[in-house]
Amino acid sequence: MNFSSYIPYYRRILVLALPVVLSQVGQVTVGLVDTMMIGHVGTTELAASAFANNVFLFGMLFGMGITIGMTPLTGEAFGSGNKKEIAKWLKNGMVTHVVTAMIISVLLFALYFTLPYMGQTEKVVELAKPYYLILCASYMPFLLYFSVKQFLEGIGNTKYAMQITIISNLVNILANYVLIFGKWGFPELGLVGAGIGTLISRLIMPFLWLIYFNYLPEIKHYFIEARNEILEWKRIRKLLAIGVPIGFQIVIEISAFIIGAIMMGWIGETELAAHQVAIGLAGFTFMICLGISQATTIRISHQMGQQDYKSLKHVAYASTHLILLFMSFMAVAFILGRNILPILFTSDQDVIEIASQLLIIAAIFQLFDGLQVIMLSILRGMADVRTPMFIAIFTYIFIALPISYFFAFDFGYGPPGIWYGYLVGLGLAGILFYRRFLYILKKH
DSSP states (O other): OOGGGGHHHHHHHHHHHHHHHHHHHHHHHHHHHHHHHHHTTOHHHHHHHHHHHHHHHHHHHHHHHHHHTHHHHHHHHHHTTOHHHHHHHHHHHHHHHHHHHHHHHHHHHHHGGGGGGSSOOHHHHHHHHHHHHHHHHTHHHHHHHHHHHHHHHHTTOOHHHHHHHHHHHHHHHHHHHHHHHTOTTOOOOTHHHHHHHHHHHHHHHHHHHHHHHHHOHHHHHHHHHHHTSOOOHHHHHHHHHHHHHHHHHHHHHHHHHHHHHHHHHHHOHHHHHHHHHHHHHHHHHHHHHHHHHHHHHHHHHHHHHHTOHHHHHHHHHHHHHHHHHHHHHHHHHHHHTTTTGGGGTOOOHHHHHHHHHHHHHHHHHHHHHHHHHHHHHHHHHTTOOHHHHHHHIIIIIIIIHHHHHIIIIISOOOHHHHHHHHHHHHHHHHHHHHHHHHHHHHHO
8 A cells, every 4th residue: 555545544543633632732731831830930840740640640650541431432333323332431431530539639639739749859749739739629620521522432532622622721811920920919829829810720621511511512412422321340440440540651651751750850950950941841742642542542543443454554554654754754853953942941050051952852752652642542441451551661661761860870971861861761661562462453
């Protein structure tokens, strides 16, 4: 099959992916704006923000992973045209996710008491504590929003989540500006103001879903039908059997970056601030890839429901082409703009210099990062989640982290050494996930 034959697949993926991409870009843009605003308050505040966010991400991403488990199950039911199955997955999924959010919220609040023992400077910990507590308070509404988002994506609807994300992001940016810098008569709250802005925006998200349910009959009827369904332990087990490994896989992957950030804090506040700048830029490109990947999961799950494995293969390769092409362009942009992009976030010359070094490494691992995320999304659409979780444990925990530590501290490479571990871990993960895809495809 030549490349021209993939054009219809490119088009369908991009049409489905565009709202998801805009939603993801909106979220990461808010993160970048937060970083820019906090960076102009001070380097220590920027380091404290990085520290608190990285700890909070453990629970946040694990919960998101569990909700993602609803997408392939709903998508397969949608692909087969079984509306009753869709309503059953919605009812059982929402209840599962509410209970999950309650449990994880308690655990995140408990982690607050461990912050002073993670090797950060006393000033960074002092600033991070109140900010972290506000982030924890935002967890429940965020996961409720994400649960509904994953359901709608399973039935091929990606535009409404995009609209809500854009609205909440605009609120977040406005609230941050007002509360961080004390505009329009409000007090100047600095980092705490950024946390309050995030909380406000996340409270708005589930509230907007309620408005959508009342005025949009094409999604309202699913929730009406779901009320009449009963809770089934076998369905909850299935949701957890797919969602928990996805959650663990995401946490394991992000753990390499979070622990890397903590190790960066061992080197110094300036290095941690530079890490936050570089990882924020890398996260921007990753989120675009994640949007395409989530659209791919939807398309793959629909093909699974129809048992059309030939089209499934073409969807998988078309998505991979798009991801690798985009990441190649971004790699060039990072190399050419390595001395300019950090200036958007800080005026500290030491931070800018270190961030520019890290962006060169980021330019290279962009390709591997794109490969691993698209392969993972394809496997999720095929409901293959356990083996990818073990691959993630091997590549990120047993390969990436030791390399990061040895190169940064034993071999004396400093901040770039930590990112060398990222490079190796992502590269190996992408290759192994691709091998797993070929194996599963051959079985079908």
